[in-house]
Amino acid sequence: MEYAERYELVFQASTAEDDVVIVRRTERAGAGGYPIFEDDSGIVRAEISDQGEVRMVASGGHQAPGMPVSIRPLDT
Template structure:
């Protein structure tokens, strides 16, 4: 299990535009994802991701009819 408690997930901007990338901060939850790794979520609970010890990210749907996009980067953040 990873010692990281928070990650910054960076998602690409809108294709075909010069929109900035979106950054979402996710925090550790006590849940485990389908791959057996810890689940992290944002404050709203909408953005959920399973993140392995090696930094691999699997986005998890938090509701029906979602098709979550993969982040381009997952950066561990210092513990507060």
């Protein structure tokens, strides 16, 4: 599978609109061997498989990242 360079992760928010975070591919791989993607701040990190499965990766201590409700490739 060819990975997109960027994905849009959509998280359900407590407000009327969902939170959308854009993540970009890094040179790192996660525990499953798939690429790690992160936002510009480096705080939101996700390992995205070739099947489009997402595993959120903590970027710091005491972080408990939520799961996105959807994921969309922005380019391939």
